[in-house]
Amino acid sequence: MSESKVTFEKGNVALAKAAVAAGCRYYFGYPITPQSDIPEYLSGVLPRIGGQFVQAESEVASINMLLGAGATGKRAMTSSSSPGISLKQEGISYMAGSEIPAVIVNVQRSGPGLGGIAPSQGDYFQATRGGGHGDYRVIVLAPASVQEMYDLTVLAFELADAYRTPVMVLADAMIGMMKEPLEEWVPQNPEPAKDDWAATGAAGRPGRRIKSLYLGDGELAEHNWKLAQKYERIRREETRVQIELPEGCELAVVAFGSAARIAKSAVDRLNDEGRRVGYVRPITLWPFPEEAIRRVAEQGVPLLTVELNTGQMVEDVRLAVEGRAPVHFAGYPPGYLPSPDDIYDEIVRRLPAGKEAA
Amino acid sequence: MHHDIIMAGFGGQGILMIGNLLAVGALRRGYRVTFFPAYGVEMRGGTANCTVTISDREIGSPVTARPLGLVAMNEPSVVKFGPRVRAGGVVVVNASIVPEGVLDREDVRVVRVPCNDVAADLGDPRLASMVALGAYVAASGVLPVDAVAEVLPEVLPEKVHRLIPLNQKALEAGADRAGA
Amino acid sequence: MKPVFVRPQSLTDKPFHFCPGCHHGVIHRLVAEAIDRFGVRERTIAAASVGCSVFLYDYFDIDVVESPHGRAPAVATGIKRTNPDKFVFIYQGDGDLAAIGTAEIIHAANRGENLTVVFVNNTVYGMTGGQMAPTTLLGQPTTTSPYGREFGQDGYPIKMTEMLAQLEGVGFAARVAVDTPARLAQARKAVFRAFETQLEEKGMGFVEILSSCPTNWGMKPLEAVRRIEREMIPYFPLGVYKERKGSDAL
Numbered sequence: 001m002s003e004s005k006v007t008f009e010k011g012n013v014a015l016a017k018a019a020v021a022a023g024c025r026y027y028f029g030y031p032i033t034p035q036s037d038i039p040e041y042l043s044g045v046l047p048r049i050g051g052q053f054v055q056a057e058s059e060v061a062s063i064n065m066l067l068g069a070g071a072t073g074k075r076a077m078t079s080s081s082s083p084g085i086s087l088k089q090e091g092i093s094y095m096a097g098s099e100i101p102a103v104i105v106n107v108q109r110s111g112p113g114l115g116g117i118a119p120s121q122g123d124y125f126q127a128t129r130g131g132g133h134g135d136y137r138v139i140v141l142a143p144a145s146v147q148e149m150y151d152l153t154v155l156a157f158e159l160a161d162a163y164r165t166p167v168m169v170l171a172d173a174m175i176g177m178m179k180e181p182l183e184e185w186v187p188q189n190p191e192p193a194k195d196d197w198a199a200t201g202a203a204g205r206p207g208r209r210i211k212s213l214y215l216g217d218g219e220l221a222e223h224n225w226k227l228a229q230k231y232e233r234i235r236r237e238e239t240r241v242q243i244e245l246p247e248g249c250e251l252a253v254v255a256f257g258s259a260a261r262i263a264k265s266a267v268d269r270l271n272d273e274g275r276r277v278g279y280v281r282p283i284t285l286w287p288f289p290e291e292a293i294r295r296v297a298e299q300g301v302p303l304l305t306v307e308l309n310t311g312q313m314v315e316d317v318r319l320a321v322e323g324r325a326p327v328h329f330a331g332y333p334p335g336y337l338p339s340p341d342d343i344y345d346e347i348v349r350r351l352p353a354g355k356e357a358a
Numbered sequence: 359m360h361h362d363i364i365m366a367g368f369g370g371q372g373i374l375m376i377g378n379l380l381a382v383g384a385l386r387r388g389y390r391v392t393f394f395p396a397y398g399v400e401m402r403g404g405t406a407n408c409t410v411t412i413s414d415r416e417i418g419s420p421v422t423a424r425p426l427g428l429v430a431m432n433e434p435s436v437v438k439f440g441p442r443v444r445a446g447g448v449v450v451v452n453a454s455i456v457p458e459g460v461l462d463r464e465d466v467r468v469v470r471v472p473c474n475d476v477a478a479d480l481g482d483p484r485l486a487s488m489v490a491l492g493a494y495v496a497a498s499g500v501l502p503v504d505a506v507a508e509v510l511p512e513v514l515p516e517k518v519h520r521l522i523p524l525n526q527k528a529l530e531a532g533a534d535r536a537g538a
Numbered sequence: 539m540k541p542v543f544v545r546p547q548s549l550t551d552k553p554f555h556f557c558p559g560c561h562h563g564v565i566h567r568l569v570a571e572a573i574d575r576f577g578v579r580e581r582t583i584a585a586a587s588v589g590c591s592v593f594l595y596d597y598f599d600i601d602v603v604e605s606p607h608g609r610a611p612a613v614a615t616g617i618k619r620t621n622p623d624k625f626v627f628i629y630q631g632d633g634d635l636a637a638i639g640t641a642e643i644i645h646a647a648n649r650g651e652n653l654t655v656v657f658v659n660n661t662v663y664g665m666t667g668g669q670m671a672p673t674t675l676l677g678q679p680t681t682t683s684p685y686g687r688e689f690g691q692d693g694y695p696i697k698m699t700e701m702l703a704q705l706e707g708v709g710f711a712a713r714v715a716v717d718t719p720a721r722l723a724q725a726r727k728a729v730f731r732a733f734e735t736q737l738e739e740k741g742m743g744f745v746e747i748l749s750s751c752p753t754n755w756g757m758k759p760l761e762a763v764r765r766i767e768r769e770m771i772p773y774f775p776l777g778v779y780k781e782r783k784g785s786d787a788l
Contacts, residue, residue, distance in 0.1 A: 006385070008378070008382050008385055008391070025620075026619065026620050052620065054615065054619060056612065056645070057641055057644075060609065060641075060642075061612040061641065061642050061645065064605065064606060064609035065613070065619070066616060067603070067605070067606075067612075068612070068613035068617040068618075069617065069620040070616075071617065072583065072616075072620055072621050074620040074621070076616070076620065091606060091609070094604070094605075174394065177395060178394045178420045179378070179393040179394075180391070181385055181390075181391065199601035199602070199603050200583075200601065200624075201580050201581040201582060201601055201625075202600050202601050204580070206599055207601050207602060209604070210601075210603045210604060211586075211595065211602075261419055262418065262419040265417075265418030266418070266419075267418070339421060339422055339423030339424075340422065341424065
């Protein structure tokens with residue numbers, strides 16, 4: 001990586017570049033703010049490197065084009081923003097059921113409904129609970145910087161193939177629209193062979209079915225248990241979290257994505273002032289870093305969950321903590337992007353009294 | 359060093375361009391930087407603003423409620439962001455179209471530069487924002503003016519590269535007017 | 539001894555589950571004959587749809603990708619765009635193609651996707667129990683139009699072939715029936731043409747096949763076959779509606 005150059009890049013563009021670096025040559029999507037930089041970039045690049053860019057007639061069509069591409073084992077993706085992701089849920093459910101690898105990007109805007117185009121984290125529940133019908137999960141990666149838009153997108157393609165499952169990159173308008181230094185790197189992990197399962201034409205073998213329909217006696221329960229075991233394996237192997245816990249930690253902030261970035265400024269400032277405030281940033285939202293958060297709680301550290309919504313991830317934090325420590329919440333619904341000062345005040349309000357630094 | 363600036367004005371005044379220039383200039387001098395634009399409907403003829411943060415350590419938030427600096431290219435921007443600037447900060451105001459007295463603060467350094475007029479004297483009114491950036495950089499001392507001038511070829515689109523010398527002049531003219 | 543009738547190679551030996559008198563079996567066979575005829579079995583990927591044709595993958599010995607209801611043209615687009623060397627066909631019923639999947643079929647056609655589409659029109663939702671379809675004829679009673687379809691309430695039966703034939707991206711569009719031996723022969727020819735259209739990269743090859751559904755029509759198989767000629771063909775005229783000639787590349 002010595003020859004790599006640091007560029008100043010928009011988050012959305014970093015993500016699109018990462019897809020190309022990861023070997024994705026196929027994009028299917030529909031325009032929606034604030035993620036349109038992604039299709040705009042890929043529509044210029046993919047046709048010139050032997051790929052395909054298809055602007056579909058709808059979000060529904062684009063997710064199903066992705067289903068078709070993924071079923072043949074090709075690395076492919078779609079991207080959208082909140083209302084568009086709602087429309088894609090049917091296809092995501094089918095892909096989970098049919099065990100089709102694919103990458104879906106949600107650069108969240110605000111809802112419910114048409115909502116607005118401001119940054120929000122209102123889609124946490126939708127993303128981490130599967131989102132569509134049926135008993136399934138989607139791996140959800142939450143980048144908090146432009147560099148992570150790149151790094152986690154590469155990871156998304158690798159995880160999708162490794163587990164034959166849809167993976168979502170859950171960004172938001174802030175991470176997508178902001179610019180930061182980006183160091184591009186070339187992924188070294190080879191794309192796994194898919195001849196053992198993908199629909200490639202039944203050359204010299206019986207035909208294959210890529211499907212989610214199981215009507216035989218007991219078949220569907222068996223299929224669901226198989227999926228459940230896969231999800232259990234993902235929980236064990238793929239949970240990712242960033243934790244910074246100072247000695248004698250008085251309180252730890254739990255936040256992801258853009259909220260984590262804003263909170264980090266407040267945490268840093270308090271630590272500069274002599275307080276001891278921890279920082280816990282889930283990088284995978286599903287699987288959620290329950291173990292790590294439970295361990296923090298077991299040390300008696302109170303937690304403050306900060307989100308750009310009125311309280312979603314905080315439920316997972318409470319489930320992880322199971323009453324071992326107080327779990328506070330500071331939420332900001334769309335339309336007001338909190339500043340580090342807002343979060344500073346929220347933290348100070350919860351810090352143990354009488355222990356202020358000199 | 360931790361320096362955050364809001365730049366604001368009308369859409370089309372080149373606000374995002376000067377934000378990018380400052381950010382990339384700082385990046386090439388070894389600083390951590392973030393750039394966060396207002397976007398969407400606001401891009402089409404309304405107001406435009408962006409926040410640039412420059413630091414020598416990892417940057418948390420790319421947004422700020424109380425910036426250390428402000429470049430305000432029109433009156434609404436002075437009204438909206440002027441009161442938020444931290445004490446000791448620098449505010450560059452486009453004196454060509456913002457009357458005196460809009461921002462009444464003793465605790466910040468208000469630098470009034472007639473950006474439109476200086477740009478017109480240079481032969482191109484579109485250089486007004488570049489004049490403002492030169493003034494801000496010089497008045498705040500956040501970076502040497504050279505650091506910004508050096509990255510003009512990297513940030514400006516190829517098709518306007520012939521205008522780089524003129525842009526450089528605008529930066530310098532702004533810096534001179536700031537009377538640093 | 540020379541065999542006079544054999545199962546097409548691309549069909550499995552699993553017996554069809556279709557109701558007595560249903561035309562899906564015959565239509566499956568036509569498609570299988572075309573796969574064999576053009577020698578594309580080992581490079582075929584089909585997109586199955588939702589409805590009675592959902593079990594397509596049990597009967598064809600080819601690779602099949604299941605699609606959500608109505609989405610087969612989009613799924614097939616994804617398959618074909620990423621695998622232009624493969625032969626891709628979709629097989630959809632009227633509820634699937636002409637109601638919930640109208641947007642997908644129209645836009646796949648309009649993009650000129652090199653796909654072969656077999657559209658089975660039997661004027662009802664078969665799998666779900668005979669509800670009104672977009673192709674249900676005026677006056678036809680169904681489980682959701684118990685007094686017969688009435689245009690003021692339900693609109694008119696939709697003519698997909700006529701509509702799609704208007705689109706530049708369609709290379710071949712025909713409506714056929716399989717209710718008589720003569721029409722069966724014409725249907726076979728049309729299915730073959732729809733295959734060739736894809737192989738010649740002339741855009742979408744589309745065949746609508748009028749089909750019986752004795753169970754949901756409440757008729758005996760023979761009566762149902764007669765209904766095709768008596769009621770369906772007058773409203774859904776047979777014929778080739780669009781054919782891009784040899785030299786007209788898309």
